[in-house]
Amino acid sequence: MAAGLLAVAGPGTQQAEAVASACSGRPQKTYRFTYGELRIYKSRNYACAVTVAKRPGMRRAMSVSLQARGGRPAGDKGTFTQQAGPVTVHALNRCVRATGAISGVARSTGWILC
Numbered sequence: 001m002a003a004g005l006l007a008v009a010g011p012g013t014q015q016a017e018a019v020a021s022a023c024s025g026r027p028q029k030t031y032r033f034t035y036g037e038l039r040i041y042k043s044r045n046y047a048c049a050v051t052v053a054k055r056p057g058m059r060r061a062m063s064v065s066l067q068a069r070g071g072r073p074a075g076d077k078g079t080f081t082q083q084a085g086p087v088t089v090h091a092l093n094r095c096v097r098a099t100g101a102i103s104g105v106a107r108s109t110g111w112i113l114c
Contacts (some may be wrong), residue, residue, distance in 0.1 A: 022086045023048035033107040038064070038100030042113055044090045051100030057081055060103045069095045069111060071096035
């Protein structure tokens, strides 16, 4: 019976599940912007970020960057159809900041998860 429900749900649901599982940890913040959103996840020791397109399918320039305070930024940049990332940094007892961009439109956070 569950297999029938998955078939009815369609590919959009499967794509959302794939993106959600790209980062380990719990979802902490979501920052929406024109072409998509920047999602931040946190586990005990690590923070993870991914930029997700609002309308996947067309290949476009995307990037995501994540930096723990006192550390170097980790990033993923290129032309993607669905998402940039995930990128993960060690963030035990540290604030992080993130930036996500799609087709030249960016969204940044300040220092968060402190």
